[in-house]
Amino acid sequence: MATATMTRPGKAGTPPWMAPPSIWVRGIKALVIVLIVITMIYPLVYVIAMSFASPSQARAGVIFPTEFSLDAYRAIFNGGTVTQGLSNSLFITVVGTLLSLAATSMLAWGLARTRQVPGAKAVLIMVLATMFFSAGIIPNFMLIKYLGLLDSTWSLIIPGLISAFNMIVIRNFFQGLPEELIEAARIDGAGEWRIFLQIVLPLSKPVLAVMGLFYAVGYWNTYFNALLYINDSEKWPIQVVLQQYVLAGVQIPGAIVSPDQPPPPGVTLQMAVIVLATLPILIVYPFLQRYFTKGVLTGAIKG
Amino acid sequence: MSVQTASDPGTRVKRAPGSPASPRRRKLSLGQRIWRERWSYTFIVPGALFFLVFAYVPMLGNVVAFQQYSPFRGIEGSPWVGFANFNAIWTDPEVLTALRNTLIIAVLQLVFAFPAPIALALLLNSLISDRVKRMVQTVVYLPYFLSWVIVISVWQQVLGGGGLVAGILDAWGMSGFDAMTNADTFKVLVVAQNIWKECGWGTIIFFAAIAGIPNDRYEAAAIDGATPWQRTWHITLPALVPVATLLLILNIGSILTVGFEQLLLQQPMVGANAAQVLDTFVYFRGVMGGQWGIATAAGLLKGVIGTILVLASNKLAKKMGGEGIF
Numbered sequence: 181m182a183t184a185t186m187t188r189p190g191k192a193g194t195p196p197w198m199a200p201p202s203i204w205v206r207g208i209k210a211l212v213i214v215l216i217v218i219t220m221i222y223p224l225v226y227v228i229a230m231s232f233a234s235p236s237q238a239r240a241g242v243i244f245p246t247e248f249s250l251d252a253y254r255a256i257f258n259g260g261t262v263t264q265g266l267s268n269s270l271f272i273t274v275v276g277t278l279l280s281l282a283a284t285s286m287l288a289w290g291l292a293r294t295r296q297v298p299g300a301k302a303v304l305i306m307v308l309a310t311m312f313f314s315a316g317i318i319p320n321f322m323l324i325k326y327l328g329l330l331d332s333t334w335s336l337i338i339p340g341l342i343s344a345f346n347m348i349v350i351r352n353f354f355q356g357l358p359e360e361l362i363e364a365a366r367i368d369g370a371g372e373w374r375i376f377l378q379i380v381l382p383l384s385k386p387v388l389a390v391m392g393l394f395y396a397v398g399y400w401n402t403y404f405n406a407l408l409y410i411n412d413s414e415k416w417p418i419q420v421v422l423q424q425y426v427l428a429g430v431q432i433p434g435a436i437v438s439p440d441q442p443p444p445p446g447v448t449l450q451m452a453v454i455v456l457a458t459l460p461i462l463i464v465y466p467f468l469q470r471y472f473t474k475g476v477l478t479g480a481i482k483g
Numbered sequence: 484m485s486v487q488t489a490s491d492p493g494t495r496v497k498r499a500p501g502s503p504a505s506p507r508r509r510k511l512s513l514g515q516r517i518w519r520e521r522w523s524y525t526f527i528v529p530g531a532l533f534f535l536v537f538a539y540v541p542m543l544g545n546v547v548a549f550q551q552y553s554p555f556r557g558i559e560g561s562p563w564v565g566f567a568n569f570n571a572i573w574t575d576p577e578v579l580t581a582l583r584n585t586l587i588i589a590v591l592q593l594v595f596a597f598p599a600p601i602a603l604a605l606l607l608n609s610l611i612s613d614r615v616k617r618m619v620q621t622v623v624y625l626p627y628f629l630s631w632v633i634v635i636s637v638w639q640q641v642l643g644g645g646g647l648v649a650g651i652l653d654a655w656g657m658s659g660f661d662a663m664t665n666a667d668t669f670k671v672l673v674v675a676q677n678i679w680k681e682c683g684w685g686t687i688i689f690f691a692a693i694a695g696i697p698n699d700r701y702e703a704a705a706i707d708g709a710t711p712w713q714r715t716w717h718i719t720l721p722a723l724v725p726v727a728t729l730l731l732i733l734n735i736g737s738i739l740t741v742g743f744e745q746l747l748l749q750q751p752m753v754g755a756n757a758a759q760v761l762d763t764f765v766y767f768r769g770v771m772g773g774q775w776g777i778a779t780a781a782g783l784l785k786g787v788i789g790t791i792l793v794l795a796s797n798k799l800a801k802k803m804g805g806e807g808i809f
Contacts, residue, residue: 201711212606213619219679220622223641230640241650283530290526297523298516303531310538312736313790316782317762318769319544323537325554339537342530372522401630404744408770419632426636427748447645454636461628468628469621 224458231451238448251444252452259432262453264414265421268333269400272417273460276337276399281392284342285384288351289376311344317408324409335409336402336417343398346391353387354380390471393464400460422457426450548780553773568780578781580756581764584670588760589738591674597734599678600685601723605715607686608693623683631744634680639663642672663749666757673749677742692726693719728800736793739785761785 201209230238231252233245256262287307294300314320320339329335357380365375381388403419410416416424424430432449443449511519548568550561572578603623610616626634641647644661652660662672696718704714743762750758759767761781769778 209606209609213610213615216603217619217622220626220683223637224625226647227637227640241645241647243647243651283533286526287530287533290523290530293520293523296516297520297527298513300523300527303527306531306539307534310534312793313786315538315541315544316779316786317765318547318775318779318782319541321770322544322547323541341537342533344534347530373525376526397628401628401632403630403632404747407747408766419630422636423632423748427632427639428751447640450636451640454633454640458629458633465625465628469624 227451227454231448231455233448233451235445235448238445249444249448252448255444255449256432256452256456261413261432262418262421262425262456265416265418266456268415269402269418272333272336272402273396273399276340277392277396279337280341280343280346280395280399281388284347284391285350285381285388286376287342288347288354289380291347292351292354307342307344307347321408330409331412331415332409333415336405337399339405340398343395346394350384350387350391353384357383386471390468393468393471396464397461397468418457422453425453545779545783547775548783550776552775552779554775564776568776569784571777572781572784575777577755577759577764577768578761581759581761584757585739585741585760588670588673588741591670592677592741593734593738595674596677596682597731599682601689601727603682604686604689604693604723605719608690608719609711609715620683620686623686625683626680627684629680631680631742631748634676635745635748638676638679664752666753669749669753669757673742673745676745688726688730689723692723696722732793732796732800735796736789738792739789 226244229245232248232250233242234247234249235251237245237247290297291300291304291307294304315323324330324335324339329338361383362375362379365379370378401419402417403423406417406420407423410420425432431446432453517524544558547558547561549563549565550558551564551567552558552561607616607619610619629637639646642661643649643663644659646661646663648662649660652658662668665672700718701714704718709717739761741760741762743760746758746760747763747766750763755767762785765778765782765785768774768781772778
């Protein structure tokens with residue numbers, strides 16, 4: 181390499197032209213990065229820690245608790261409201277994600293061969309256009325009402341079944357599958373549905389996994405639609421429950437650990453609800469994170 | 484390379500059956516082509532129907548903007564009032580407050596939240612250690628996946644009255660700190676929350692653009708004696724311009740849409756004067772207040788202006804020699 185003369189004694193893998201910056205530049209950069217990381221992560225760590233704080237420390241208010249207790253969680257699981265919210269959200273997330281994946285990949289496969297199928301191009305344009313407009317809050321509300329879905333859990337699943345963006349990402353992936361394989365199966369007499377279910381879908385596991393995780397995060401975070409469509413507090417997803425108890429300051433009913441003990445302080449209860457609502461996201465995050473750098477998403481922005 | 488692929492018999496065999504060049508195919512009539520691809524429609528029709536019902540049919544609901552609509556009478560039974568609802572918008576002081584708040588927040592976002600991911604991407608890109616870079620990325624992407632309810636609840640526990648910062652200031656003798664209910668600083672708070680939640684995720688698209696820059700450009704610049712700062716300014720930044728333009732177009736199109744859930748959640752805490760935006764106005768006036776006609780008219784007007792803005796800024800970007808979205 182011509183650049184060999186530029187190599188500095190540095191770490192392996194460092195590009196040869198990248199001279200290590202001066203100590204001042206490095207110091208300032210390190211400081212800025214540490215500040216950014218603290219700003220991002222400390223609020224979350226603080227909330228998690230305080231949800232486990234002992235009642236006395238929670239009442240006193242500390243920067244970081246040193247005495248711990250599980251009372252807040254015990255009280256919440258005794259109360260039932262939060263548990264109900266969690267199980268509603270779990271249902272919406274699991275069922276919604278499965279249905280979304282099925283509907284999205286079906287449409288993506290149907291639209292993968294726009295040149296051969298008459299009319300497919302028109303449908304594709306019709307789908308893409310939905311990324312740039314929305315009918316608005318009130319017309320959507322009227323539709324849900326007209327369909328009789330008000331106060332039904334399905335109103336949180338069906339209207340968001342297919343995201344145009346996710347459909348395009350999956351379609352791009354399908355179009356990259358080896359044509360020979362599908363052609364060979366066709367010649368061997370496999371029906372189109374069989375090709376889809378037994379060849380296309382198994383080959384597309386990576387992209388389906390990413391899109392599934394994105395759908396799941398979306399369903400878990402459902403808030404406004406539930407506020408709009410669901411009146412019955414029994415059917416609220418966890419985000420609405422969280423908003424009621426933490427932001428609107430409603431008391432959590434039945435939050436008692438045992439009859440002869442004072443209930444845990446409101447702060448720890450609130451923190452514990454936040455943690456429970458965040459936990460599933462924290463669990464899937466490492467899986468999601470693996471795909472970020474693979475460019476699965478960025479390539480699809482220009483349809 | 485190209486010679487090899489062209490003469491590769493496998494490629495030719497593969498292309499023949501489906502390609503339009505095949506002589507037998509070209510003779511098929513439209514009906515025959517549809518019949519030949521009939522199975523395709525079993526995949527397409529359900530999805531197409533879904534978009535028709537849930538994205539296009541609701542558009543028709545916007546006709547209530549021209550009605551004195553009441554849910555009991557329905558669209559058929561409600562009286563038509565022409566443009567009365569639109570005229571009422573201009574004289575409604577609440578609409579003007581909402582419009583002013585929307586525009587102030589949108590401009591603040593454009594000035595502070597829009598360039599933040601570019602700055603962060605450049606900073607992270609300048610790190611030599613890949614391990615540190617990946618660790619920081621892991622941390623800054625996370626808030627994007629949290630719902631607004633969670634984000635605001637967490638901020639409430641840290642910056643609200645009785646929160647962490649208030650507790651610390653209290654110990655130093657400064658009581659009464661509560662950044663979450665302060666109407667004067669609310670718009671700054673909104674932008675700060677936005678940067679906290681979205682900035683890290685926003686870097687992804689810029690990293691993709693940076694990864695596309697060929698290394699030899701940096702090498703050549705370094706040999707010619709360019710400092711790291713000059714290399715960033717003259718090589719990295721210009722490569723980010725197309726992506727930034729694209730995002731700017733989308734941003735300008737949604738200038739009347741500022742963090743709906745974010746503001747809806749905080750409005751009860753800071754009051755409508757500081758936190759009412761167009762979308763929350765539509766919700767409170769229409770769904771909560773029952774004035775469906777006016778609220779729908781405001782929403783429709785907002786949607787139409789937004790679409791015009793996207794088309795106009797797209798055209799402008801193309802005229803200035805850049806790439807548009809469509």
